[in-house]
Amino acid sequence: MSSDEDTTPIPGTSAHANKRTSLEGSGPAHHSHNEPNIFVRGFRGVFGYRKTTLTLLVIVTLIFGVLVCKYDNSLDYTVSFPTDKLEVQVLDSAWTDLQVIAKQEHTYGSKGNDVVYEYLDKRISSIIKSKKTYVELDHDNTDNNSSVMYSSVSGDRNTVTYYESNNLIVRVNGSDETLPALLLSAHYDSVPSSFGVTDDGMGVASLLGLLDYYCSKKAEQPKRTIIFNFNNNEEFGLYGATSFVKHPWFSQIGYFLNLEGTGAGGKAILFRGTDYGIAKYYSSVRFPYGTSIFQQGFNNHLIHSETDYKVYKEMGGLRGLDVAFYKPRDLYHTALDNIRNVDEKSLWHMLSTALDFTNTIVSGKIDLDEESFNKSSTDTAVYQSFLNFFVSFPVSQVVVFNIALLVVAPLINLLLLVIIFGYKKNWTLSFINVVKFPVSLFISMFALNFINDSFTIQVNKFLPNSSAFLILATYASTLFLFNYLIMNGVNQIFYRYKVVNHDEKLIVMIEIALAYWIVLIYSTTKLKKNKLGDDHSGELIVSILFLLQSLAIFFGLLSWVFKHNGDHVHTCGTDEGESEPLLGSQRSAPSYVRDDNSGFIETSSIDSRASSHKDSVVVKFLSYDWLLQFLIIVPISFVIFSDASFFIIDGVHKSLQESLVSEKFIYQVLQISAVALVIPFLPFVFKFNRLIVLVLVCMVIFGYTSIVFDKPFDEENPMKLRFIQSIDLNVSPTDSYVNVFGREKSGLEAVVKDLPSFKLSKQKSPLLCDSLGDGNEVCSFKSSLPPVLSSPNNNTFADDLKIDILKNSSSNKDHLFGLLTGEIRITVPENRMCHLSFNRSESKTKIVSGLDFPDTPVKTVIVYSENDNDTDKESRPALSSIPEGFSRDKAGNYLYKDLKGINDLQLLKLDWKKSYHIGFQWVPSVIDLSAKDTTLYKLGVNVECFWAELRPSKDIHHPVPAYEEVLHYSPSYVSWANKDRGLVVVSKYIDI
Structure with missing residues (x-):
């Protein structure tokens, strides 16, 4: 085989002229005698390196790639309903169960949460009653001393949490007690603004389905114990999972499967796995769907949300998987996450995945149960699904494969290059042919980035929310067009310097492979030290792409190795080839010449520029290696890039509304994806014919016109705004303010200004909008629609949050260099969630005049039990004797001590009427004793309590009418989510 490329006319010798004259003068009889038969001509016409053939292949590849990608990611086509009667x-x-659970909003701080808990309790009890011999239910609540107190650090703030748990935990005891148990977990709370269908109603319904399956009459006792954790309050701190780590049953567990939702529908994806050893068992599920690209994004904190997986892996030290719904994000945590926007097949996909994985793990011993399991099983997993096939590898194996590929592939191809240039000497390179592709690619990418920054973002920056794939197609068409024009333009400009015996497509392939080689070196180096925050487990596609590129180069070089120096024909003019101008010139009729295999080929018609060279000839190689190269590189690479682009873009493009950082990231993804989709075609871009060029021009015109006129938000792709109503008792006990959060310049202000309560307000409160940084803003106005919190008869919010100072030792200046103590009681009827933040007055400690630094004075916090109301109780331990960390005293009080300092205290209780009795221990400032500022040794405490109840009652039409208003009067292109853990926050600041 040899390359079949166009060459330039070369001033002919007399021998060439004689040969040409001989051929031209052979007459009709000569043609009829030597013309190849119809089959040979047909084969060459179909499979020769012709523009028509290439055009057909390009069109088929594009259509095939897009359809396969849509099929792979389609819920309807890749998931089928069960046929087994029990299933x-x-x-x-x-x-x-899902319909009942998602009937109303049910966040931890709402009465709806209690309704869901009671339903689950009854439902679980009815399921397990037939299997009580080896199935048991534990009510993990405060009656069983399940309250926990623990510390967590976020940024520079240390938060201590007091949490009263009410998880529902079921244990299906296995027949082999020596096997570590499998944990199945999902949370039954939602956020205040959502019905929680996919987050996480489907996870809970799937757990109920699995429990129903294993408790059915046909089910036998599993060999491995299965523990179900229906946990509460995941949404605002992963509290239910954290408290379960302290449960006695937790010590039995070795593996886990967490079911979650970070989107609102579609297919449930394998987000991440703790290691290869457990991830490989995901291959047992009937409809596998996952990519370690998302795992890489999660592990590198590109996805700004967390699940209970984090607790089980990092706190519990378990091995397991995180399976979740991941799209669309604009419905996530809004009222649109409801039954109407999902279907039963989504539930079946998650349920069947959990069922198949569980059956595999609990049916008997697995290799992970052995102490001497293969070390590679602890490696991070690299995995990918495609058309319901799933493959996974440990990172160490991928590293070994990459190193071998990095060494072997270049060596083989370099050896062939040495043979070609050192021995055969039948391939000639020119400087122009070597540099034109890198220059073209650089210019086109630079131009695309300029268009992105100066046009798309400036004209319609939020458009990826509704039309991400339109932008991707437009950007890809732009890159195609730029590279076609630049590279063919270079060919026309340097037409007279084009060498004989060259291979433009092979040169481009080698240059692309070199770029892949460099990227693969970087990826492999990182994979070798793979870790959280610097994870590269989603980069297996680089290895595959480099392998494909190297293989295509091998066949191209091999064709030159076996090409004899005389294996060519000479004919007049130029071939119709890679250097044909976009607007072709007048050409003469084709002529036929004999090739070295005694057959005729059709030469290209004569270019008008070449016709002046009477003695010109061109070299025409006869080979079909281009077809093999195309089939190796283009279809597979395009499908790989299309699938990866679909996964990433479909998963993150809605998060454009979250921040400026997310916006920049999504536009970068769109540009990188466009380049990746175009790259496989670029070795053949020289031969794109006018049909493809015309289509590209039309797509570019249509795309950029759509970017100007298309709307970024519509009913199917809504603008996501966040709501909270605030009351500051230090400012006014009666006034409340509506606060709406969203992206700057998104149209937020227009939405708020159209609310009736704002337009009809007698006081006509101004709308105040402030930038929050990172592209976000908050717009606030004084509301005429006060919320109803504890009682509909209250005319003031002072009764909804009362703080009584029970002990205030800071008034004693003799304790200036000792530990100060104080106690308060917080009374918040009909409330479950409060947050305390500690600071000095003015939040600073003054050491000398003009020098301030942040201070964290609180070292101990105490949550007193209900039975301990006597502030002078003698049985209390001396605070100086309290050990660091969590402890409980004889009276049942919860204590947490951290000498590094405590910034915040979260208080989460189940009893709606219970008040909080809180104690503090803090260190006074070391200051200039002559200072008279008494605030320097006072402790400032800011108390915020959140209400999330949405259920109307007999006396209350709607407890948060301002929120009801935004739901009712907002345009159809707006969806609403809560800003914080409640819809209403009441705050008060005190000094102790």
């Missing part, structure tokens, strides 16, 4: 029954019951 059908389980799915029907689970769907009914």
